[in-house]
Amino acid sequence: MSKGILTAVLLLIITKAHAQLGIIKMVGHNTSNYSYGVGAYVKGIFTVSQASDLTLELGANAFFLNDGGSGDGTAVVPLKVGYRYSLNGTGMGLYVEPQIGYNIYGVSSVNVDGYTQNLTFHGLVAAAGTGYLFLLGNTPLDLHLHYETIVDHGGSDNYVSLGLSFYLHFGKRDDVQ
Amino acid sequence: MKQLLVASLSIVLLSSCLKQSIADAMLANERSGTQGSGPDVATMSYAVNGTSVTVSVQDPDGQSPTAYQLGCTKMLYPGTTTTFYSLDCLGSGEMSFAFYTDSLAVGNYSYIANYGDMYFATYNGTAEYVHAPADSLSFNITSYTKGHISGNFSGKLTPVATAGYPTNTYGAPGSVLITKGTFKDVPVFY
Numbered sequence: 001m002s003k004g005i006l007t008a009v010l011l012l013i014i015t016k017a018h019a020q021l022g023i024i025k026m027v028g029h030n031t032s033n034y035s036y037g038v039g040a041y042v043k044g045i046f047t048v049s050q051a052s053d054l055t056l057e058l059g060a061n062a063f064f065l066n067d068g069g070s071g072d073g074t075a076v077v078p079l080k081v082g083y084r085y086s087l088n089g090t091g092m093g094l095y096v097e098p099q100i101g102y103n104i105y106g107v108s109s110v111n112v113d114g115y116t117q118n119l120t121f122h123g124l125v126a127a128a129g130t131g132y133l134f135l136l137g138n139t140p141l142d143l144h145l146h147y148e149t150i151v152d153h154g155g156s157d158n159y160v161s162l163g164l165s166f167y168l169h170f171g172k173r174d175d176v177q
Numbered sequence: 178m179k180q181l182l183v184a185s186l187s188i189v190l191l192s193s194c195l196k197q198s199i200a201d202a203m204l205a206n207e208r209s210g211t212q213g214s215g216p217d218v219a220t221m222s223y224a225v226n227g228t229s230v231t232v233s234v235q236d237p238d239g240q241s242p243t244a245y246q247l248g249c250t251k252m253l254y255p256g257t258t259t260t261f262y263s264l265d266c267l268g269s270g271e272m273s274f275a276f277y278t279d280s281l282a283v284g285n286y287s288y289i290a291n292y293g294d295m296y297f298a299t300y301n302g303t304a305e306y307v308h309a310p311a312d313s314l315s316f317n318i319t320s321y322t323k324g325h326i327s328g329n330f331s332g333k334l335t336p337v338a339t340a341g342y343p344t345n346t347y348g349a350p351g352s353v354l355i356t357k358g359t360f361k362d363v364p365v366f367y
Contacts, residue, residue, distance in 0.1 A: 029197055074200070108200035112251075112367055116260075118280040119203045155202025 022163025026063045026074070028156070034073075037063035039161055051089040055082040057099065063159070067111040074157060076106040076150060078125040092133045099127040103150045106157070123152025141166055207324040207367070216325060216362035219247050221266045223330070223358035225300045232268035237325075242366035249281075249326060250366040264316070264326075264363065271299040274316050274330070281326070281365060287315040294345070297334060298355070305334035309350030316358075324365050330358035 026034040041059035048054055057080045065072040080101030087094045106121045131144025142165045149158045197205070219237035223230055234240065234247045242250060249264040262276040274297060276286045288295060290312045297314050298305040307314055314332030334353040339346040 030201055031198065106199070108198075108203075110200050110204070112204065116279055117204075117367075119200050121199050121203065123199065150199065152199050153202045153206060155197045155199040157199050 022161050022165070024061055024063070024159050024161040026157065026159045028158040031158075033066050035064045035066060037061060037073075037159070039163070045084075047091070050091055051086050053084040053091075055084055055097065055099070056080075057082065057101075061159070061161075065108075065110065070116065072109045072111055072116060074106070074108040076157065077104045078102070078148070078150065079104055080125055080127060082127070082129075086133065092135075094132050095130065097127075097129045097131070097144075097146075099125070099129065099148075101125040101127075103152070106150065106152070108157075121150075121152045123150045125150050139166060204367075207365070215323075215364070219325070219360075219362045219364060221247055221268075221272065221358075221360040221363070223272065224354075224356045225270070225298070225305075226352075226354050227356075229357075230268065230270055230272075230300070232266050237362065237364045240364070245364075245366070247360075248364050248366055249276075251281075262365070264360070266360075270301070273297055274314065276316070276318075281318070281321060283318050283321050285315060285317045287313060289313045297332075298353075300353070303348075304337040304340065304345075305353045306337060306345070306347070307332075308335040308345075308347050311351050314355065321365075325362045326365060327361045327363070328359070330360070331356055332358075 022039050024037045024039045026037065039059060039061035041057050043055055043057040046054040059078050059080075061076050061078075063074045065074065078101055080099040082097050082099030084095050084097040086092060087096070103121070103123045103125050106123065108119045108121070109116055110119065125148065127146055127148035129144055129146035131142050133140065133142050135141070144163055144165070146161045147158070148161065149156050215238040218233050218235055220231065220233045222232070232247055237247060240246065240248055242248070245265070246268070247266045249262050251260055252263050253260055259277075260279045262278065262281045264274045264276065266272045274286075275288070278286075288297075288307055290307055290310050295307045296304055297307060306312070312333050312335055314330065314334065316328060316330040318326050318328040320327045332355045333351045334355060335350050336348040336353055337345045338348040
């Protein structure tokens, strides 16, 4: 019941939503066998001023692993809140966005002594991103670069994502000045 | 603005301090047991038609992964790509159980007669099988922590009267009752 109320409140205050597909790459120690992955997210945006937004993002990322096993790789589903700040104060152009959250579900399928072993985890998520918001005709676009890390069991999965996304307006930025 | 940049850079720097991936860290934790402070003893006990059998192994993590008295190891089913975990206990008798999964986890695992005849135990020199229609053996893993499993088990088996090829001759169906089965801190080898 309380979750339903919370969801309804969030929907009421969210003024925009992103949706995108991007390309991502696992980085860090022992990740050379990972090929490029794919990621998708939906992001709710609550505009708090002309220059800044609070964001709520649910993503799903998959990384493919070439370790001699069959169908090996890592998949994660992070849920994050963030603060997006546009550097020129207009809500468009270059921005920075730190985020923090929780990995709802993660699994790594790895080859262990010739066998595929599935290792499930959750973990704390932290991310730092930058991007450029602009209009192409009347279509608002967001070209962005994110570095994200999930920390659990004394290790971390780190990845970089590059994406071009579009977003849907549910209200005008000027309305919430 | 400066705070945002500091926060973003801090995230990058702090995450890079961790020198292994989550999967590598989890595998390392499993392989090291409790990371140098593993259990002092692993035990399995059960009753065969009311007669107790108990096996205790000191320093269970120190056993050879390929020749242990009480342990569990991942194996490849002959002639297939199917994997399973074999739990084996050698003492005054023998108890074995196969967990048919590619990733061992807490839960209930059962073997019933419909799956076909299968050896599970030896007691007083007699091999005991799941054979008769009402036979079964169930293992319940109640915890799987840092590379060690604990749980309980029970079942009903049929003794072999005469071992022979291609088929055995069996004794009284379902006449071997396995009760009060427990296992604790059994190491899982990879």
